[in-house]
Amino acid sequence: MSAREIFKVAKAENRKILYELEAKEILSEHGITVNEGYLARSAEEAASIAERLETPVALKICSPQITHKTDAGGVKLNLQGEMEVKKGFEEIITGAQNYDANAHVLGTVVQPMVKPDREVIVGALRDPLFGPVVMVGLGGVLVEVLKDVSFRLAPLEKADAWEMLQDLKGFSILTGIRGKKACDIEAIINVLLKISEVITEYKDEITEIDINPMFVSPEGAIAVDARIVLN
Amino acid sequence: MNLSTNELEPLFNPATVAVIGASTTVSSVGYRTVENLLKDGVKTVYPVNPKGGEMLGLKIYLNIKDIPEKVDLAIIVLSAKGAVKAIEDCGIAGVKTAIVGSSGFSETGSEGANIEKSLREAVAHSKVRILGPNCLGVFNVHTKANLTISATMELVRDQLISGGVSFVTQSGAYGIALFVQGVENGLNFSKMISLGNKIDVEDSAVLEYLGADPETKVIMFYMEDIKQGRRFFEIAKKVTPHKPIVAFKVGRTEAGARAAASHTGALAGSYKVYTSAFKQAGIIEADTSSSLLEIARVLSMQPAMKGNRVGLVTNSGGLAAETSDFLDTAGLCVPTISTELQNRLLEEDAVPAWGVYKNPVDMTVANIKYREWYYRSTKLLLESDEVDGVLLIMVGVGLEWPVDMFLEQAEELRRIGKPIVITGSSRKSAMAEIVPKYHQAGIPVIADPALAAKALAALCHRGSYLERVRA
Numbered sequence: 001m002s003a004r005e006i007f008k009v010a011k012a013e014n015r016k017i018l019y020e021l022e023a024k025e026i027l028s029e030h031g032i033t034v035n036e037g038y039l040a041r042s043a044e045e046a047a048s049i050a051e052r053l054e055t056p057v058a059l060k061i062c063s064p065q066i067t068h069k070t071d072a073g074g075v076k077l078n079l080q081g082e083m084e085v086k087k088g089f090e091e092i093i094t095g096a097q098n099y100d101a102n103a104h105v106l107g108t109v110v111q112p113m114v115k116p117d118r119e120v121i122v123g124a125l126r127d128p129l130f131g132p133v134v135m136v137g138l139g140g141v142l143v144e145v146l147k148d149v150s151f152r153l154a155p156l157e158k159a160d161a162w163e164m165l166q167d168l169k170g171f172s173i174l175t176g177i178r179g180k181k182a183c184d185i186e187a188i189i190n191v192l193l194k195i196s197e198v199i200t201e202y203k204d205e206i207t208e209i210d211i212n213p214m215f216v217s218p219e220g221a222i223a224v225d226a227r228i229v230l231n
Numbered sequence: 232m233n234l235s236t237n238e239l240e241p242l243f244n245p246a247t248v249a250v251i252g253a254s255t256t257v258s259s260v261g262y263r264t265v266e267n268l269l270k271d272g273v274k275t276v277y278p279v280n281p282k283g284g285e286m287l288g289l290k291i292y293l294n295i296k297d298i299p300e301k302v303d304l305a306i307i308v309l310s311a312k313g314a315v316k317a318i319e320d321c322g323i324a325g326v327k328t329a330i331v332g333s334s335g336f337s338e339t340g341s342e343g344a345n346i347e348k349s350l351r352e353a354v355a356h357s358k359v360r361i362l363g364p365n366c367l368g369v370f371n372v373h374t375k376a377n378l379t380i381s382a383t384m385e386l387v388r389d390q391l392i393s394g395g396v397s398f399v400t401q402s403g404a405y406g407i408a409l410f411v412q413g414v415e416n417g418l419n420f421s422k423m424i425s426l427g428n429k430i431d432v433e434d435s436a437v438l439e440y441l442g443a444d445p446e447t448k449v450i451m452f453y454m455e456d457i458k459q460g461r462r463f464f465e466i467a468k469k470v471t472p473h474k475p476i477v478a479f480k481v482g483r484t485e486a487g488a489r490a491a492a493s494h495t496g497a498l499a500g501s502y503k504v505y506t507s508a509f510k511q512a513g514i515i516e517a518d519t520s521s522s523l524l525e526i527a528r529v530l531s532m533q534p535a536m537k538g539n540r541v542g543l544v545t546n547s548g549g550l551a552a553e554t555s556d557f558l559d560t561a562g563l564c565v566p567t568i569s570t571e572l573q574n575r576l577l578e579e580d581a582v583p584a585w586g587v588y589k590n591p592v593d594m595t596v597a598n599i600k601y602r603e604w605y606y607r608s609t610k611l612l613l614e615s616d617e618v619d620g621v622l623l624i625m626v627g628v629g630l631e632w633p634v635d636m637f638l639e640q641a642e643e644l645r646r647i648g649k650p651i652v653i654t655g656s657s658r659k660s661a662m663a664e665i666v667p668k669y670h671q672a673g674i675p676v677i678a679d680p681a682l683a684a685k686a687l688a689a690l691c692h693r694g695s696y697l698e699r700v701r702a
Contacts, residue, residue, distance in 0.1 A: 016492075123494060123496075125496050127504050130508050133504055144494065147498060151507035153464060163510075210494050212494050227492075229496075
């Protein structure tokens with residue numbers, strides 16, 4: 001579906017927060033590499049998707065009411081084989097009901113596990129004074145404590161994207177320390193430029209975008225989870 | 232509504248000025264404002280008060296509408312409600328601009344906010360462009376016109392030297408205090424403007440005006456908030472390739488968290504966005520009001536630094552060591568100079584023959600007889616390709632500062648095109664005599680070495696920004 005079609009569906013269903021798969025579709029449409037994912041509505045479906053993918057999988061709760069998935073016990077990683085996947089699915093659904101009995105649960109998203117390397121958070125929002133703003137930061141769970149993030153106003157030029165990365169205290173983690181190879185910085189810059197395009201283009205529809213985490217490695221940058229908040 | 236720079240011209244260069252709320256009571260603001268206007272720079276002054284009469288040799292008109300010629304600027308010193316009526320009258324009289332010095336608007340609470348709303352409506356309807364309300368006005372240092380409601384500016388009238396720094400302040404009283412502080416420390420201003428509540432003329436309009444003003448070479452902001460952030464950013468981006476902008480923003484701690492549904496929203500504190508916008512537009516951010524003044528002053532006196540390497544010439548190893556720490560914190564470096572350059576210093580009699588001079592170049596003796604050393608070392612360092620600027624670090628018990636040599640050779644040094652700044656201290660009376668002479672030669676003296684380091688860092692920031700935009 002195109003972005004505008006997705007907005008229509010969400011509006012009809014009275015949702016302000018797009019599902020992970022919807023957000024990823026929009027971002028992917030704009031040239032951001034995303035980790036493929038498929039919605040499983042049952043344990044059997046989850047197992048069959050996992051079999052098709054042929055890799056260990058991650059399962060993530062899919063519910064419009066549950067936005068902090070990890071807090072709700074809604075994320076299970078590295079599941080292999082039919083038994084594990086089915087059990088994982090069931091545990092997530094039960095956990096979700098315990099977390100929020102009123103939540104409408106569609107199922108779980110099934111994704112191939114991505115080889116971990118380094119993590120960044122990339123986002124965009126609309127500031128009441130300055131308009132569209134793009135953010136990048138060293139990611140992971142500690143981002144809200146360490147707050148190693150930098151901002152620039154969209155639309156971004158390539159030089160802005162470079163400078164905002166260099167502003168990060170932990171920039172050298174991305175360029176490689178202790179013999180670790182550098183991440184594909186150009187790929188990160190590409191994501192920043194593309195997210196700048198998205199927040200600029202959909203100025204009436206989108207208010208916030210989060211790509212957290214985005215896994216970065218020497219091979220590239222891949223959005224593992226994404227959220228888009230509508231107006 | 233976006234103003235054109237032409238619309239602001241009468242605010243800065245009015246020929247005819249009316250004071251609505253003029254008063255014969257000598258201690259009042261209505262008297263003072265008329266008195267200010269009569270000092271200089273204004274062709275005709277019209278006091279206005281329904282009681283009529285006469286003051287300071289001028290007829291007091293009963294209403295602005297009675298004035299026989301078109302008025303460029305009306306300064307309103309009535310109550311808040313009186314100001315609303317006055318604006319309506321100004322509209323009918325065809326007055327172009329007004330400075331509303333009255334307070335009692337949104338800054339006082341909800342009743343004031345309602346009056347401010349009425350004022351906005353009056354402004355929209357009357358087509359008068361207003362500065363304020365709750366502002367002090369404008370001071371034009373070139374024409375020496377005091378278009379403010381404050382007597383404080385008059386205290387430094389005799390010390391005013393017109394220059395290139397234009398100052399936009401959101402705070403009235405503090406802004407004037409900073410202006411006076413600047414004047415007393417050798418900052419040569421072009422214009423000062425106090426914005427008040429900014430319901431009409433606001434930061435971005437003034438920035439655009441000053442950006443186009445040939446008399447303004449450096450623009451400095453003391454700000455609490457910006458009304459039209461994006462517009463300000465866009466205009467600043469166009470101005471900074473030609474003129475430096477330095478801003479001090481107060482209010483960095485978060486008063487209220489942003490309501491956000493995402494990590495990004497939660498992390499994007501409003502101050503963080505301001506500081507990023509400044510960076511992106513090439514605006515130099517000052518972290519204190521003192522550094523705001525000194526950075527503006529240095530930007531108006533010295534060229535940008537094309538790199539971050541500083542040569543230190545000093546008579547005090549101790550102060551040089553302390554200063555090096557500040558330079559390092561400010562992102563500058565004090566590189567060890569090459570053996571060739573070290574030898575040149577010795578060969579050309581730029582240093583005492585008994586030392587080793589790797590940078591800092593420490594003369595170790597504080598002696599007037601050898602003042603040529605300070606000048607020659609400075610010149611050789613600047614002419615080499617090993618430093619991008621020189622900081623002279625001087626302590627003096629007597630009058631050891633080699634001021635005469637630098638004064639005589641000011642042109643010679645200026646031609647090299649790299650900045651020179653002096654820091655250090657001496658007795659108060661010595662400083663009072665020496666410092667103005669250096670300023671005359673165009674070399675800023677900043678007594679506090681930490682502040683001097685920040686000023687040099689600003690020159691360096693300017694240099695790298697210019698390189699970035701001209702690439």
